[in-house]
Each structure stands twice: as structure tokens, then as C-alpha cells.
Amino acid sequence: MIPVDYYIVLSAILFTIGALGVLIRRNPLIIFMSIELMLNAANLAFVAFGRYYEITGQQSFYTGQIFVFFVIAVAAAEVAVGLALIVEIFKTKKNINIDEMNSLKG
């Protein structure tokens, strides 16, 4: 017997920690992990709302879960491309500190 608000608040807290991680860390890999955490928080809210709408009878239970399915697929694609970019930047700059990446020219 858990109010749906608790899940939403937990998701909001996890999202905030992810946003804080993006703002304070200088390592692009940890910034990437924080983005994953934010996506994960959104997924938790999706599943909680899916269950909520099933109980209130307004919507199929599975709509929220299928959204999460798509988010996971997009996150996998995003991580593959992002990590390839980070490796490529490391190869040209020998350094991946986010403060040193201030020009678009390779």
C-alpha cells in the first residue's frame, strides 16, 4: 500500500541527483552516467504512472511500460554513440576533461 506520490517523489530526487552530477563533475564519463540516472528516474515515473492509470482504469497498464522499453533502447543507442565520441576525443586531445573541450574545431 504505497501512495503513487512516493514513487514520483523518489523519481524526482533521483532526477535531481543526476542533474547535480551533470553540473558538478568534470569527467565526461560520469556526466554520461548521470544522464543515465536521469533517464532511469523518468522510467520509474513512467512505470508508476502506468500502474496508477491501471488502478484508476483510465489507460492500459502496458502503455507506460512500452514507453520505458523505448527509452531503454534509445539510451543504449545514445551510450554507444557517446562513448565512441569520447574515445575519439581522447585520441585527438589526449585528455577528456570537460573544461578543456572549448572549441568545436578538432
Place this chain on the structure above:
Amino acid sequence: MTSELIVFLVLSLVAVSSALGMAFSRNAIYSALFLVLNFVTVAVFYLMLGAPFIAMSQITVYAGAIMVLFLFVIMLLGAESMAPSPQALPWQRPLAFILAVTLAVESIYLVFARARLNTVITTPDIAANSMESLREMAMTLFNQFLLPFEITSILLLVAMVGVIVLANRQKAGHRS
């Protein structure tokens, strides 16, 4: 206080502290391992919400594939810890903390004061975690959401091609 609520509170404590550990540990490897712990706790939340398929794909895709890729790149680049750069902005950290606290307070206030949903969600009984619910979900995915599903597969293909192009760029430059 029901046992379900106790499980929820303990798990959310683990989830929040592992997220904080991810954001603040000095070593990037520890960050990745904290994030794996966080993903596993969120998978247990999915089980409590009656979404076993999502819980399993969370563990295999996120905690398995994605985090192994992260650990691989961290060790490949030797990016475990990073020296502070001279170009870092000194006021960025305090400002980030103020903004994050504002965001958290605002969202919690909005949920509790404005959008009070007043519905308790219970963990579905064992029947909902059976094969029948998986079949139901697959029917929804392949009937109602067939077009988004196909678009997702094209997106994955594009990502794959993009990664191959990025990884092969230097060899192509030598050839031309």
C-alpha cells in the same frame, strides 16, 4: 506501516544513497559500480509495480550491457580520476548545489501540494507476474505501437553505423 512500505523505504534509501555515491565518488570505477547498484534497486521497484519484463530488461540492458561498456571505456582511457583543470569556474559548484536543491524542493512541493494523487498502488498478486501479462504486453507492443517499434530499430541501426564511422575515421583519412 505495512511490510510493503518498509521495503519501499529501505529500497529508496539504497537507491538515493547509491545515486549520491555515483555523483560524488572520486574514482570513476566506483561511480559505475554505484550506478549498477542503483539500477538493480530500480529493477526491484519495477517488480513491486508489477512490471517483470521491464525489470529483467533493466538488469540485462542497463546493469549488464551499458555498464560493462562504461567500465570498459573508463579502463581503456585510464579516466579513473581527473586532475582539476585551471579553466574550471570557481562558482560553478555552489551554484549547482543551490540550483539542485531548488529543483528538488520545487518538484517535491508540486507533487505533494498541487498534484496530490491520493491513490495507493499495491503490488499486484502473483498472477500479474505470470506469462499472461508478458503476452498482453507483447500484443500491445506489436499492435498498437508497431510503428514506434520499427522506428526504434532504425534508430539502433543508425547508431551502429555511426559508431562504425566514428571508429574507422582515421583509417579512412589515411587512405584518401
